[in-house]
Amino acid sequence: MAIGERGLVILSDDQGRTWQQAKVPVSVTLCAVQFVDAKSGWVVGHSGVVLRTHDGGSTWTKQLDGSQIPALLSAEASASGQASVAKTAHQFEQDGPDKPLLDVMFIDAQRGWVVGGYGLILRTDNGGATWVSQMSKVDNPKGLSIYAIATDGKSTFLAGEQGYLARSDAAGNDFRKVAMPVGSSFFTMLALPGRLFVGGLGGVLLDSIDGAASWHQIKTGTDSSIVSLQSSAGRQLLVGGQGGEVMKVDLEQSDRLSTLGVSPARTLHAFTRSAGGQVLTVGFRGAIALPISETESQPTKVN
Numbered sequence: 001m002a003i004g005e006r007g008l009v010i011l012s013d014d015q016g017r018t019w020q021q022a023k024v025p026v027s028v029t030l031c032a033v034q035f036v037d038a039k040s041g042w043v044v045g046h047s048g049v050v051l052r053t054h055d056g057g058s059t060w061t062k063q064l065d066g067s068q069i070p071a072l073l074s075a076e077a078s079a080s081g082q083a084s085v086a087k088t089a090h091q092f093e094q095d096g097p098d099k100p101l102l103d104v105m106f107i108d109a110q111r112g113w114v115v116g117g118y119g120l121i122l123r124t125d126n127g128g129a130t131w132v133s134q135m136s137k138v139d140n141p142k143g144l145s146i147y148a149i150a151t152d153g154k155s156t157f158l159a160g161e162q163g164y165l166a167r168s169d170a171a172g173n174d175f176r177k178v179a180m181p182v183g184s185s186f187f188t189m190l191a192l193p194g195r196l197f198v199g200g201l202g203g204v205l206l207d208s209i210d211g212a213a214s215w216h217q218i219k220t221g222t223d224s225s226i227v228s229l230q231s232s233a234g235r236q237l238l239v240g241g242q243g244g245e246v247m248k249v250d251l252e253q254s255d256r257l258s259t260l261g262v263s264p265a266r267t268l269h270a271f272t273r274s275a276g277g278q279v280l281t282v283g284f285r286g287a288i289a290l291p292i293s294e295t296e297s298q299p300t301k302v303n
Helices: 069-080 083-095
Strands: 009-011 030-035 041-045 049-053 061-064 101-106 112-116 121-124 146-151 156-160 165-168 186-192 195-200 205-208 226-232 236-241 245-250 256-262 268-273 278-283 286-291 298-301
Touching (some): 041 101, 049 101, 156 186, 156 195, 195 226, 236 268
Parallel strands (some): 030 101, 101 146, 146 186, 186 226
Antiparallel strands (some): 041 049, 049 061, 101 112, 146 156, 186 195, 195 205, 245 256, 278 286
């Protein structure tokens, strides 16, 4: 499945050779998608939109939009007594329903979070039927936008603009800011058991093996922003650059990075590894399958 501008949600069951449009009730840009099983999934996007599917993505219903979010923030401000949350709620109401949601993470069919612009973070414990704001529980005094949320099964992490990263060891109920070695905005994050990767502006890619206490910077050899990270069979990290580069890093020996190919999709937004051994890339030219050859990859020494 791929998502995009104007409410685009398209599905393929033949490794990306053919596509069909899903039934979607909105026409805003959609930014992130997650499924917890073959049938149940969520999509988030601009104007504070949250969509849900129960049939594997063929049809979607709207659970939330930006017009409802100021009331959620006002309720949190009343409960927490935090003037900063009340101020944000007022600003959101004055601006109108324009704030984007940029990432979504569900840990099961009931419990999940959505994050977005200006530090927005909402939580549900009933599959998205209702939502509560958690902005008062996040150490983010500047209201920096949050681009990614991930969990390694023990801790939950937020990543965002200007080198922002926060960690929760309390089941996502309280996030503390983490000191980072660079100030680059982070657009993508991957949490594995005992391993955390964040990637972002200018080709920055960081690796932590101690829960974000210390970091190793992997030299990607590109100035393109890192926008997509995925693990492959638990042995490799696949890295997508905005310029179309698709690279890999061996998780056991992360001092070598190899370029697998460059997508003709122009600007790369995301990718996934197909069962047929291809990398399906998504960009301005649509969804394009990129054949890769492990023997033709171009290794580059990084340290």
